[in-house]
Amino acid sequence: MRDNADELLLDVRDLSVAYESGGGLVTAVDRVSFTLRPGEILGLAGESGCGKSTIALALPRLLRSPAVITGGQVVFDGTDLLGVDDTAIRAVRWRDIALVFQNAMNALNPVLRLSAQLVDVIRHHDKVSAEQARERAGELLDLVGIGRDRLRAYPHQLSGGMRQRAAIAIALALRPRLVILDEPTTALDVVVQREILDELKGLQGELGFAVLFVSHDLELLAEFTDRIAIMYAGRLVEAAPSLPLLDGAAHPYTRGLLAAAPDLHGRRSVSRTALPGTPPDLSAPPPGCRFAERCEKAMDVCRWDEPPLLPLNGADPTHVTACHLYSQDSQEVHA
Numbered sequence: 198m199r200d201n202a203d204e205l206l207l208d209v210r211d212l213s214v215a216y217e218s219g220g221g222l223v224t225a226v227d228r229v230s231f232t233l234r235p236g237e238i239l240g241l242a243g244e245s246g247c248g249k250s251t252i253a254l255a256l257p258r259l260l261r262s263p264a265v266i267t268g269g270q271v272v273f274d275g276t277d278l279l280g281v282d283d284t285a286i287r288a289v290r291w292r293d294i295a296l297v298f299q300n301a302m303n304a305l306n307p308v309l310r311l312s313a314q315l316v317d318v319i320r321h322h323d324k325v326s327a328e329q330a331r332e333r334a335g336e337l338l339d340l341v342g343i344g345r346d347r348l349r350a351y352p353h354q355l356s357g358g359m360r361q362r363a364a365i366a367i368a369l370a371l372r373p374r375l376v377i378l379d380e381p382t383t384a385l386d387v388v389v390q391r392e393i394l395d396e397l398k399g400l401q402g403e404l405g406f407a408v409l410f411v412s413h414d415l416e417l418l419a420e421f422t423d424r425i426a427i428m429y430a431g432r433l434v435e436a437a438p439s440l441p442l443l444d445g446a447a448h449p450y451t452r453g454l455l456a457a458a459p460d461l462h463g464r465r466s467v468s469r470t471a472l473p474g475t476p477p478d479l480s481a482p483p484p485g486c487r488f489a490e491r492c493e494k495a496m497d498v499c500r501w502d503e504p505p506l507l508p509l510n511g512a513d514p515t516h517v518t519a520c521h522l523y524s525q526d527s528q529e530v531h532a
């Protein structure tokens with residue numbers, strides 16, 4: 198399934214990322230494609246090491262050595278970000294694409310007050326006076342529920358939840374069109390996590406930015422996102438609108454992830470079952486389906502032929518999966 202290119206904010210095409218290791222390259226993200234429309238919230242899920250956080254960093258070209266982007270395109274608002282120079286990509290970061298990481302301390306400078314950090318970001322990108330930037334910084338802290346009276350606080354004077362809210366305020370400072378959230382609340386307790394995600398969803402509705410939400414928590418993603426894409430061992434294996442995916446997952450890996458997760462809402466009667474085995478060694482991935490060694494439905498063909506990403510049902514091109522159980526005569530699609 199491909200959307201009309203004119204309607205897309207982000208069009209990731211066959212993105213591949215490798216890590217240099219022992220004189221060779223280990224491909225951590227292998228020909229992954231997906232799209233995001235303006236204002237859409239897409240979840241990216243999968244086990245640790247599946248490549249989802251690597252994608253989050255690759256989009257705004259924030260990967261550092263030994264990671265290297267080895268192929269593909271990241272088309273943002275019509276421009277391939279992999280083809281522009283460093284000045285152009287710096288202009289896109291924060292202004293157009295902002296990130297919120299799991300650990301807010303990665304985004305906050307521990308020796309600077311919040312006011313200084315927010316004012317720095319605003320004045321670095323916008324031609325405004327220091328006073329105007331401070332006013333905007335106060336508005337941002339109000340917006341994320343910290344309150345402008347904490348402008349002069351240092352990060353260590355804030356709770357974990359407040360630090361994460363401050364990181365979100367910095368991310369929203371320049372009114373980006375895409376916010377990438379990489380496990381933004383994983384380090385927080387569930388009550389604070391819920392509060393922050395509810396606020397983020399409210400802000401997203403108010404400000405209209407698109408979101409790429411990276412998480413291992415499918416239940417959380419199903420509540421927060423419009424669509425979910427599932428990664429396994431560097432490949433995208435299933436994508437669908439969020440609630441249909443939760444209730445009608447097709448790929449055995451997605452089903453395994455769901456069966457292994459607690460159902461907080463009582464929708465599923467499946468008892469919790471840990472996924473057996475471990476993902477393949479990406480320095481020598483198997484030739485067929487990468488999930489074959491762990492899949493109870495594996496067939497002979499799965500061990501030598503890699504399944505393409507195809508619509509699950511011809512009538513519903515929004516639900517795609519890469520599994521020989523559903524192979525049909527149609528072309529590979531873009532999630």
Ligand code: SF4
Pocket residue numbers: 448449450486487488489490492493494495496499504519520521522
């Ligand atoms: Fe299982 Fe085969 Fe489908 Fe892979 S392609 S998930 S091994 S049935």
